[in-house]
């Protein structure tokens with residue numbers, strides 16, 4: 116089996132599932148949400164991370180780049196991302212860690228072994244392993260095998276997914292999940308195209324099919340729908356009425372979480388040489404989401420606001 120391309124592994128997380136968790140972030144996503152807090156997870160290839168403040172101006176990257184993608188502009192190292200072939204040579208030669216690589220290949224065995232090191236914390240807290248991204252299920256074979264092996268090792272498992280892929284990808288993963296966090300990122304197709312880069316038909320369809328598939332299972336995963344929210348942008352209150360009606364049709368829904376917008380990923384856009392479209396937006400507070408909360412509460416959905 117091909118190795119999995121992973122851009123981060125975080126230990127001791129208390130979000131993204133029950134207890135203390137190890138988060139494994141898979142690279143590659145089929146969406147491009149404007150608010151994405153992990154833009155380094157979008158490309159399915161390694162990315163060069165540039166932390167300009169660390170640069171000591173030694174020129175080693177410039178000398179060792181075979182494609183001529185690196186130049187000096189106004190005294191600053193600049194990478195032409197269209198010429199860069201993501202080989203990582205510059206990062207290996209940079210003595211100051213001003214350049215590094217987002218994305219490292221791991222075998223499933225290596226990932227299971229890394230996760231098992233945190234076993235005492237899982238046992239004490241009811242925690243386990245969460246696969247996030249990016250979209251973890253796009254590296255489907257590796258993600259499903261990792262979930263399977265974690266279950267065999269007795270680990271609690273969770274995934275974070277947006278459902279924008281063929282149904283079979285989710286169908287294969289679901290039997291090995293204790294918790295499925297499923298994002299609903301917009302309601303109207305034209306708004307989804309503008310904010311996510313895709314309409315949401317496949318995502319809605321996959322959520323509906325997942326609900327139907329697991330509803331008869333004796334031991335089914337917890338299904339948590341998460342809703343990133345920029346009021347009056349990706350959702351209006353009227354959209355929430357329709358979303359709420361849709362969620363009310365699900366038989367296996369455990370919980371709904373509203374996630375008010377935060378701008379924590381902003382610095383990473385600069386490190387990737389990309390612009391951040393939501394620059395200047397402030398983090399929202401829980402009270403900003405209250406009108407939306409009330410819509411779902413009125414429909415008796417089990418909903419909370421998860422503010423940063």
Ligand code: SF4
Pocket residue numbers: 163179180181182183184185194198199200201202203204205206
């Ligand atoms: S990753 Fe390779 S091609 Fe890209 S800038 Fe660095 S050395 Fe050049």
Ligand code: SF4
Pocket residue numbers: 169170171172173174175176177192205208209210211212213214
């Ligand atoms: S190798 Fe690193 S420290 Fe040296 S010029 Fe390039 S980015 Fe700066």
